[in-house]
Amino acid sequence: MRRHSLNRSSTTLIGVAAAFSLAACASSDQGTGNQQGRLSAAGASFPAAIYQRWFQDLAPEGIQVNYQSIGSGAGVRQFTAGTVDFGASDKPMQAEAIAKVSRGVVQVPMTAGAIAVAYHNPGCELKLTREQLAGIFLGTIRDYSALGCKAKAIKVVHRSDGSGTTYNFTKHLSAISPEWSNAVGASKSVQWPTGVGAKGNEGVAAQLTQIDGGIGYVELAYVKGDLKAAAIQNGSGDKVVPTNATANRALGSIDLGPDLIGSNANPTHGYPIVTFTWVLAYANGNGSNTDVLKSTFDYMLSEESQAKAPELGYVSLPPEVIVQAKAAANTIKE
Structure with missing residues (x-):
């Protein structure tokens, strides 16, 4: 390709x-x-x-x-x-x-x-472990200083509408975090422990652009301008940024099955949220x-x-x- x-x-x-x-x-x-x-x-x-x-x-x-x-x-x-x-x-x-x-x-x-963890914090380069990613959206990690960047409040933005993007993102969180799986789970709509909601990938991206310290999840095509995509730890422990190549590597490992609906919530190789x-x-x-x-x-x-x-x-x-x-x-x- x-x-x-x-x-x-x-x-x-x-x-x-x-x-x-x-x-x-x-x-x-x-x-x-x-x-x-x-x-x-x-x-x-x-x-x-x-x-x-x-x-x-x-x-x-x-x-x-x-x-x-x-x-x-x-x-x-x-x-x-x-x-x-x-x-x-x-x-x-x-x-x-x-x-x-x-x-x-x-x-x-x-x-x-790929579903990117997008954030608005100039000068900060996020490389997140599984624990850190789950902690951000559980609301237990509240400042960028805990992630290796300068002190700044973390402000989570999530989807307010029923969303396949939410389903796939929370499915990944459930796969990497027992705490998330038990407390929140995976669905198109969940009870978020923290943050504010916005409608659609478009709405989340627009909100993040306006919020200094904002962090959320959007389809990679919506990461632009002042937004960056964090590197995320995959199933083999590597921290990987979302690109065409890294997403393709993860997708290639998914068996769709006879009904063409298969998935993998935490691929071993490539970018893990695909x-x-x-x-x-x-x-x-x-x-x-x-x-x-x-x-x-x-x-x-x-x-x-x-x-x-x-x-x-x-x-x-x-x-x-x-x-x-x-x-x-x-x-x-x-």
């Missing part, structure tokens, strides 16, 4: 809904044909930057997609209620949730990335949208689209995952 800069595009992410045109690529190997239509989608803010970029870049071809970046929890609710054509979540749906969707569910990994993110499609009952949906998903999984991931702060899917994802997406029916 080529290595790219992790600089985010200047595309503005603020705003919950943006309608873009999604191209139905004409090449037969992508199978997009010459489809036209309108689709509505909602869910995770984690992949919003790349989804919006894909949709915007493919604008001229006639498939209109309105993607609302409202968080994984709200996206799953809308998908379950049948008010969107497809959903998006950083936490795959489990059997109990899938049983509530009468049309069946196909979960397709679309991209991947996740795939999924599109949620209906297995049946897609009607006249079926071919349009297949065209949309096939383009998102194309080599052209996946090659754009690193420049936006994401990690391109491994080739073997793309093959599996395309096969899954192709199973949706009218």
